[in-house]
Amino acid sequence: MYNVLLVDDEPMIREGLRTLIDWGELGYQVADTAGNGREALEKQERLNPDLMIVDIRMPGMDGLTLIGHLREKNEHLHILILSGYADFDYAKKAIQYQIDGYLLKPVDEDELTGYLDRLKKVLDAEAAANRRHSAMSEWNRERLIQTCLEGAYPEDAADSLEEAARESGLVWPSYELLLVRLHAEQDLDSGVFAYMKRRFVTSFEEAGRGVVFYAEPYIGLLLREPLQSEYQSARVYRDIANIAAERELRFTVVSGGAEERLTDLVRAHATAVRLMNLRFFYEEGRIIGEQTEPIDHKLADEADEHDPFDPDSIAEKLYLTLDIGNMEAAKQLAAVAGEAMLRANFSEQEIKTGMVQLITGAIGKLTLHRQELQERRHELSGGIIGLYKPHTYQSLIESVQALLVRAMEGLDAGGTDRQIMKMIDLIQRNYQQPLKLEMLADVLGYNSAYLGKLFKTTTGEYFNSYLDKVRIEKAKSFLDQGMKVYQVAEKVGYTNVDYFHSKFRKYVGESPSAYKKK
Template sequence: MDANKNITLLIADDEAAIRNGLSTVVPWEQFGITIVGTAEDGREAYEIIKTCNPDIVITDIRMPGMDGLQLMEQVKKEKLQTNFIILSGYGDFKYAQKAIQLGAKNYFLKPIKIDELVTEIRQQKEEILQSNHIHSYSAYLNVKSEPKEKFLKRLLKNEFYSYEEIGDEIRRLELKLNDSPFRVMVFSIQGKEDGEQEDEFQQINYLMDIVSEELQETRYEFLISSSNELLTIIHTLQPGDLPVNYHFLAIRCLKRVNRDSTMDLTIGIGKEGATLTDCSNSYKTALMCLSYSFYETDHKIFDESILCTAPPPAAANQMDYNNLMYSITMNRTEQIREFCREYFSKLLYVPMPPPNYIRGMCIYLITDIQKELGSEKEFSQAEVVLPMNSIRTFEELKAYMEDFLVACAGKQGAGENGPKNQIIQAAEYYIKSHMGEKILAKDVARHVNLSDVYFTSYFKLKTGVNFRDYVIRIKMEHAKGLMERKPDMPVAEVAAAIGYDDYRSFYRVFKQNTGVSPSDYNRNSGKHCDLERQI
């Protein structure tokens, strides 16, 4: 892919308003992104993907005919390379979990926040350009203009349709590749924050020299994909039909690096490909294997044996969120941290599940909790997802999750140890300031940034009274106050002042709560006021 060429985007959703809105509201061209089409279902999207091979696909999970998950499965089966962003309705967890397993880069709950979606797509654009070796360091090495590097980038991107095309380029460029089995190996240097550009340049070239010496006469080609990553396409058979022992090769390279430098090197070995048309698949497998360095084991070499193939249990995320939401609301730091420890323990259904599964489940948890607490405004999707995807290790992710949820708690208020519970205080203020209206739990819940269900249960827990009874009690107290202060005020006006359009409903509720009718109370309150004036 040329550095000046736009990233391509496809939008698939059965709702015309969403399709048209996403394609027209955002000035995609300004961001270097070209819309190649829109689709109203998975089948139409699949045909466009086959024809246009878009870099990114935004798709709804639920669509008629072929849904978003079936679309992802079909694209994966056909070995078409594209990044998927999923749009999901709230409550679609089982679908979102499946999308994570299929490799979705991210997902967004409807209604969509356009700015967060654009931020995610622009971030993916940068990652795609980097994965195709188009970034500042490659420009520094001036590899962008080299025919060999361009060819290898296209090979990794799966941009050739047949081996005939690949063979023509190999002969034209006189490369040491042929139509025989191979594997891609990825040599990754773990970056240091204070690393100098020149040091990185020296490291990658030093590493390339070591690997070249170890490969000797084997058929292979190099590609420097970034300042800290070297890719090698190595054919399985050496001269004399001797097979390459990839694991032994990796061990030899590691020993030399550890002996002669302080470089922190990890190596990923991709699956074997029959012909170079499978190069992209082998490369992706190597990167997937490397991702297991997330668990900080003693491993420095990662091959297919490290990959977790066991699907997560159906109940992987069936934990009681009510306790967590209560702890966040009450700012109970230790309980939040205890929940996180238990949550991560349950995610480890095997010793090392797929790292993208762990990250995906953490993103889902935070998104779900934010929606439940009504705190999306406090932390944007970009503030959650981008740092999480850059976290390198399991322990760092655990610490991030704990700190993030504790920060959410800090933004919820003083908690139960404060002078007065701020949630209940805010609810009371709302009720009293909307006395002349019909007060619904969902309106107060929205005001205090909680969900309807959680708010009503929390309100009863903290006050000992269910929400409806509390509102009635406050309204009746207000009605009594009005009648005491204004004994000549007609009962119908009193009813209207506290949000009752129907006098009969007010009459019935008032008598149930006070034991007397509004008229009797009004007359008695008038006598009481006359007595006070005489005194």
Template sequence: MNLYSIILVDDEEEVRKSIIKQIDWESAGFKVVGDAENGEDALEKIDVLEPDVVLTDIRMPYMDGLTLAEKIRQRYPSMKVVIFSGYDDFEYAQKAIKLNVTEYILKPVNVEELTSILKHIKSNLDEEIEEKRNVSRLRENYRKSLPIIREQFFNDMVHRRLSDDLIESKLKEYDIPITGARKWVIAAIDVEKSDDRSKKTLSLHEEEELIPISVMQIVREKLKSYCRFFLFQSTAEAEMVVIAALDDDNTTTGLIDVLGDICKEAKRILEVPVTIGIGHSVTGLSKIAGSYQSAVEALGYKAVVGSGITIYINDMEPVGSGKLEFDNADESDFISAVKFGPDEKIEAVTARISGKLESAKVHYRQQQVYVFGVLNTIIQMIQQYDLNLEEILGGELEYLSVIDKLQKREEFGEWLLKTAHKMNQAINQERDITTRQVIQQAKQYIMDNYQNPDLSVEMICRHLHMSPAYFSTMFKKETGQAYIAYLTEIRLNKAVELLNKTDDKTYVIASKVGYQEQNYFSYVFKKKFGVSPTKFRGAR
């Protein structure tokens, strides 16, 4: 059977070992994937391991169990938290209830009691997952889906510009409360389907038309506590679309976090990858079509960054960069193939474009206009991505000779394929360079601000105009370290410098390298170097 994962958090190592040893975890439906000795350590491990349940003591140094529970609720709303404490204090229990803690039990931990609680939690997790997988209930929800006329209006709204008056009157008529927001953002959702029968492990997978309904159920459940929104099925590029209305209390970063949780939940419960493209925010509903178009473009980048995640357009394309608009479907397909690949798509699209030229029975001047149109698309892409014109087109002489190639139109096809491949490689290299430059900026920002105890991923991402989820992924990919591990290393290395070169007291050095608590600084230092800061200085 599939076991749920659990992390144990307690500042007493003997207590952790005792609990891990005494409980028959597998029979209770769990496996212990990690343990931590304080809330700070626990958060780092939770970010990496993403357990189903966190079992934590309430009294710990540096970050107590209630603070840990609060942070888990903010980051991972679906995660179960069990708190145990040696203090029969009603005030703690009250706080735990407010934080929606699953269970609150007293130390010493009784094996039978804890086993019973774990089995109860497993039962609840089973029910939650079965609820979302229940085929008959999903079929009933499918029959109760939104009226067709309302779906048509929203599809109209994201594909062409409608007046604010018309939009407001329709939203009022349909009783959809998304007007009057500070800004609006479109999220385009794609649910990946698999033709591989060996990967279809759930009964739900045998009725694939019900999977999007279950995804919509998860989306509604997750978003309802964050912002006002409307979710509808799309008739075009995306499978379903969310219009999110963000007020002063809501941020795009927060929305991205919630949408990221939806991707994880869909993978965990439905076992299908869900990719969400997030567009530019707009300040008026009449401009929502622009947000939709950029969300669809963000979705296209899954060929570059992978599926099953959120993709924010600001992460993939520079903020404020010009957008190319082409009415011709061949031009749009060419741009998409060159930007995203893969090679097979580039070959298919360029073959179709050159094939039209080869089969056309029109005047020579019309053929020239067709080739100039293709060249214009290529040159604009070269300009947009700041590519080397001579490297792509081979210099002025070869560029001018393209027209001459029309005399042997098969040569144009070869030239177009070669040029498209060059551009694809150059854009990928440019994207990699840009990512490295951004990470370098992040490193410099950390170096300039490591003394600030409030320095966080969110603060860096506001500076870089990136989403925290994308930044964390790229930072680890480029540096080989998670952000918090990198920051800790910078701070401790600076602390070593100060210990070697100054006579400052330990608490002064702790403050200078970004630690508010001297005790926590000493704990982290000893964990890294094996000795306390005082002994380290004494040994020099």
């Protein structure tokens, strides 16, 4: 629809023109009316109509004076003049202002419709030309920016680039380059990418904040003003987040820093790409810049305060945590494992592989005696493979924790008595493992002394005594099957044969060899 502003000092004529024809059917809409020349100037400035129909005779500022002012501001504005028979000669003077036509009062419907039909064809042609010009200007501007980012020009072409920058409206006091990477569960559809770029144009380019351009596989933002404060950075990040939220996309945004010349953007681009390639190691929720500290650097300072990364110990704890059903402890262990790998200076791929191995081992071991998990093996396997997809450490940990929660669905943790019974069941099935009360207390979220008292109250035995008795009973069974003493010792969890001998004699009253001879 093309917007029309009606200007006449007589209210009846203004209202008559508004209702005389079906403007919408002709491709127009009456945006507003004005009762005098000064009001018309103010509304033209605000509404920017495509067509104005102006009365030639008005008190104060007459039609010709108004048209003169309008032409000073906009030489392309289309204008139709309203005049009475007595004013016709006077109206001819308006020819110097490139008037599109004259309408005599009272206005004839067919005459007005004829003018509007012809003008619509002109307006359509102008709109098409403007779109072509805009598209060509945008294409030329993007080519210029990409040329500067890549540094793909001879040294003697700097002056030509500066001239092209002036023609493209890109001569600014400074430039700050941002690259935005959009992340989706599947490959990002080209239509979604184009939509997101248009939204960036609306938020940044049309608001006069900078220029938006393609920088595959990123969307580039060239800001007019450098981000000199946390407030400025947070505002830009929030605006990008709001756009990404429309399509439920995660994203990473990096800054290559500020430069004073367009031709120096090659340096900013190199910095931005380097930071983008390291995005896995940065916290989400902010623009990543040269001064942003990576997560692994923060944790490296704490390395001396923590035990070295022990994947076997963490894997065993995670398995026990899952088996007992302590969801919060399992999620915490995932975070602990990730931080341990960061402190050990693991690469992104090494961390993802480490997490996959950890979760595969724990869930695989749990699946051996959990029928309900065996039925969901395919579903959980897909989730494990998906752990290679997250683009940041934070999203990886969230994905691991979500997968653990899914694995534990339907595995009831129960109350205190239920927890002790789970411990007993766990001992019966894992007696050969290096089980410690402290480890179980850790995965259950209890103080070890308190858990030991609960266990003694429920079973009548201390934890270590109970574990020893289970192991010895299992050892007797293996000896009855004809296994050698050293084999039995290892099979029931004793790495030292002499220690096994002493425990066996304590609870059976004779040595394993003597028992075997019976």
